[in-house]
Every structure is written in C-alpha cells, then in structure tokens.
Amino acid sequence: MxxxxxxxxxxxxxxxxxxxxxxxxxxxxxxxxxxxxxxxxxxxxxxxxxxxxxxxxxxxxxxxxxxxxxxxxxxxxxxxxxxxxxxxxxxxxxxxxxxxxFRCTTAFYTIKGQADKIRSYEDLAPYQVGYVLHSAYFERFDKDRSLDKVGVAQEQILIDMLMKRRFGIMIGTDCQVDYLIKRQGFADKIEKAPYNPGNSVDxxxxxxxxxxxxxxxxxxxxxxxxxxxxxxxxxxxxxxxxxxx
Incomplete structure (x- = not known):
C-alpha cells in the first residue's frame, strides 16, 4: 500500500x-x-x-x-x-x-427492516434523502428538485445521520458505502433498498x-x-x- x-x-x-x-x-x-x-x-x-x-x-x-x-x-x-x-x-x-x-454503482440505503418500502424511484418521494454535496449519482436523481434532499459533506456523515434516524434514506456509491458499513460493523443495521437505478458509476x-x-x-x-x-x-x-x- x-x-x-x-x-x-x-x-x-x-x-x-x-x-x-x-x-x-x-x-x-x-x-x-x-x-x-x-x-x-x-x-x-x-x-x-x-x-x-x-x-x-x-x-x-x-x-x-x-x-x-x-x-x-x-x-x-x-x-x-x-x-x-x-x-x-x-x-x-x-x-x-x-x-x-474503477466501476461502481448507485444504491439507496435504509435502516434494516425499512428497505423493502423502496422498490421504485417513485417510492423515494415521501422521504428525506441524504446525499453528498457535489456528487454525481445518476441524472434523474441529480436533476430532481421535487425530492426532499439533505446534502452533507461526506458519506461518513450520511451513515451517522442515518443511524440517528435524521432522514429515512441515503444514497451512495456502493464501492465506498459498502466498505464503510462493513468496516464499522453496521452490516446488520443498514441495508440496501431493492430499488437500484442500474447505472454504472465509472x-x-x-x-x-x-x-x-x-x-x-x-x-x-x-x-x-x-x-x-x-x-x-x-x-x-x-x-x-x-x-x-
């Protein structure tokens, strides 16, 4: 290294x-x-x-x-x-x-037991969605002004706020968020939603x-x-x- x-x-x-x-x-x-x-x-x-x-x-x-x-x-x-x-x-x-x-993809994360509620993009509408400022996820989300978005500086802050129930959903790049969740022992507390935009984050x-x-x-x-x-x-x-x- x-x-x-x-x-x-x-x-x-x-x-x-x-x-x-x-x-x-x-x-x-x-x-x-x-x-x-x-x-x-x-x-x-x-x-x-x-x-x-x-x-x-x-x-x-x-x-x-x-x-x-x-x-x-x-x-x-x-x-x-x-x-x-x-x-x-x-x-x-x-x-x-x-x-x-490197290639990653975009994913939505919730507290364990809540993910099944997010099966389509439209299911995001009732929730506040945490995201990292200045990040590019996928075009529909990036340009969507109707969603209630909460911008923060880093993914780590997103995870901390999700764990404190400060918002219901967070969006992240899986190759980074999955690593943090696993390293911090949250794999049994945070889960991915079934909805996945299917995009490649290159x-x-x-x-x-x-x-x-x-x-x-x-x-x-x-x-x-x-x-x-x-x-x-x-x-x-x-x-x-x-x-x-």
Whole structure:
C-alpha cells in the first residue's frame, strides 16, 4: 500500500505546478483515499503513486474538501483529481482520461427492516434523502428538485445521520458505502433498498485543463489503460476489499 504525505497548499490558486510535478487534490473517501495523520493511503494513492512513477512525476497531495478541490481544478490551482464521475459541467474545465479505472454503482440505503418500502424511484418521494454535496449519482436523481434532499459533506456523515434516524434514506456509491458499513460493523443495521437505478458509476482520473499535465493527457490515457489491462487495479483492490468490487 502506498503512503503519501500531504500538504495544505496555502496558495494553490496561484497556478498549477511545474510540468514534472503533479498536485493531486483529494479528501477522505475510504477505501480509495484514507487520511491517516499527515499521510494518505488508499486505492487511489496506490494508483497515483504508480502513475507518477511511470510518468516520472513528483506527486504532491493537497488535502481539500471535495467542493474546494473542484474549484481549484477549475482555476488551475491543482493538477489532478481521482474518483471523478463524468459530468458535462465538469468537463468544461476537467479533461477526463479515456479509460475509467474503477466501476461502481448507485444504491439507496435504509435502516434494516425499512428497505423493502423502496422498490421504485417513485417510492423515494415521501422521504428525506441524504446525499453528498457535489456528487454525481445518476441524472434523474441529480436533476430532481421535487425530492426532499439533505446534502452533507461526506458519506461518513450520511451513515451517522442515518443511524440517528435524521432522514429515512441515503444514497451512495456502493464501492465506498459498502466498505464503510462493513468496516464499522453496521452490516446488520443498514441495508440496501431493492430499488437500484442500474447505472454504472465509472471513476476517472481528471486533469485540470489549466494544468501543464493537460498537454500530456495522451500519456496519462496510455498509463491508465495499461494499469487496467495489466490487472494492476484488481490487484490493489484486493488489498482493501479482499476481492475486486
């Protein structure tokens, strides 16, 4: 497992780093990005450590809230982000690699014994639905202004609020939420609803279009595809899941 120290960049908006330096903006999103003191570990860190090695880059980590990280990508204050689902509005300032490095799906979660009530999208209407701000789930949900949505900063907060019955349903990306639920011993307290939108949440490496690395997108495309084709992602996923998710 990779362990990378991070620095709080006090002037990230001053412009991206030199072309041989790669600033990765990130926050906590286990098991992909796990903050441990002044270091990060996780699947994404293992991935980016290898990307940096193959592109001869010096990887630096900027720990930023997700929304702030997107803002810095827009302004060119950081170079790259991982765990990005494709969204057209983000594509205006982020260049996505061609190949996703991981695939998840969207799921709805309730307190155990309540999930059977959610068998269709329409069944969400009577409930408050917790979600993570600035996240992309699936188009119908993302654009739906009729639902009573409660936005929070992180999935961990969603789980805590669901356990306290602060809302009836939460939405999440299964490859991250399932990991948290299992690790925290909530597998017998929280369950998935039968309704599943059936979408694929593909996770990409994204490059700020104002970064010097945008000119090297072809090289990054090649490296990401190599890592997927070689089974590198499957191998590091086993370190965190025990098996590929």
């Amino acid at each position: 990779c362990c990378v120290a991070f620095s709080f960049l006090l002037a990230v908006s001053a412009g991206a780093a030199r072309a041989d330096e790669m600033i990765m903006a990130t926050d906590d999103w286990p098991p992909f990005r796990i903050s441990e003191g002044d270091t990060f570990i996780g699947l994404d860190l293992d991935l980016m450590d290898e990307v940096a090695r193959r592109t001869e880059a010096e990887l630096r980590i900027a720990k930023l809230p997700w929304g702030r990280a997107l803002t810095e990508m827009q302004g060119g204050g950081v170079d790259v982000m991982t765990g990005l689902a494709f969204r057209p509005d983000r594509a205006e300032y982020i260049a996505y690699t061609d190949t996703p490095y 996770l990409y490496l994204g490059v700020s279009k104002k970064s010097g690395w945008a000119a090297k997108l072809d090289e990054l495309n090649r490296v990401i595809k190599e890592l997927v084709d070689e089974g590198f992602i499957d191998k590091i996923a086993k370190d965190y899941y025990g098996t590929h998710s």
